[in-house]
Amino acid sequence: MVSKSQGFTCIPRTELGYKECIDNVLKPLIDYIDIPINGSLNSKDIFHTTISMAVDKISIHSITKRYEKIPCETSIRYHLKKLDINDLIGSNEKIMMQKPIESLKPEKKYEFAIDYTNDPYYGNIDISNEKYIIRGQSKKSTNSFYSYISLYIINDKERFTISVLPVEKGKSKVEYLGYFIDLIKRLNFRVKILCLDREFYSIDVFEFLQSNNIPHIAPVVKKGAKIKQILRGTKSRCNTYIMKNSKKKIQLDIVIDVKYLKGKRWKKRMRKPWFCCFWC
Secondary structure (H helix, E strand, O other): OOOOOOOOOOOOOOOOOHHHHHHHHHHHHHHHOOOOOOOOOOHHHHHHHHHHHHHHOOOHHHHHHHOOOOOOHHHHHHHHOOOOHHHHHHHHHHHHHOOHHHOOOOOOEEEEEEEEEEEEOOOOOOOOOHHHEEEEEEEOOEEEEEEEEEEEEEEOOEEEEEEEEEOOOOOOHHHHHHHHHHHHHHOOOEEEEEEEOHHHOOHHHHHHHHHOOOOEEEEOOOOOHHHHHHHOOOOOEEEEEEEEOOOOEEEEEEEEOOEEOOOHHHOOOEEOOEEEEEOO
8 A cells, every 4th residue: 555645855965885984984084093903903804894894884803703814802802902192182183184185165154053962881991991981861871971072164055074073071162162163163164153052052062152242043942941031932932031150140141942743643633843042
């Protein structure tokens, strides 16, 4: 039986295949990262196998069952341990930007986005990784995470990752924002708008961005009697909200965009996105 059309238009998606994923990642890694290896192996062998594991979403324990003529698990672990995290952080924007830089224009205004991601971690915590293991609210049966912050640039319908930084204990989100803003300036780009996720909804973040005249937008966290009162209602509107803590306060512009779904996706209720915005 063929179901009747509901009036939806399918937008074709352009997706990278297995080979395209590997080719796009492998070349910049070889160009900017060298692993000293004696013997028949080389850096390309290690990187190619590691990227293939990521594309296939398999663990290092399963590689010999899936692939042939590859380094063994022991060799991969041994050589990857030679990499220094500080060297990787220093080279990460060069690796990420090798391909995108060809289609981006200096001095042009672009939309940027920053995303905070938590990856569940189930292993041991020792001196080698303790400063990168972040404790948080339970997710997928663990309270421990490897967290990282990513910076993206949007060019028309394309989105490129510019930089990815691991989150360290004791470092504030403002420090990571400062690094990314400096990176955007070094790359000779200008900020049209900076899109943030809910993890960055804090008075320190908004104070930093406003003081540096960075246009930005972030989802509002519905917490506190005052903000809940502002967000009530059934009409689209703008409002102001004074965000404060024991030490300081800052004024935010709140945009409430009310949309009636009118049966779209079989839903009839209202949809009310709330955003905190700042424009220069």
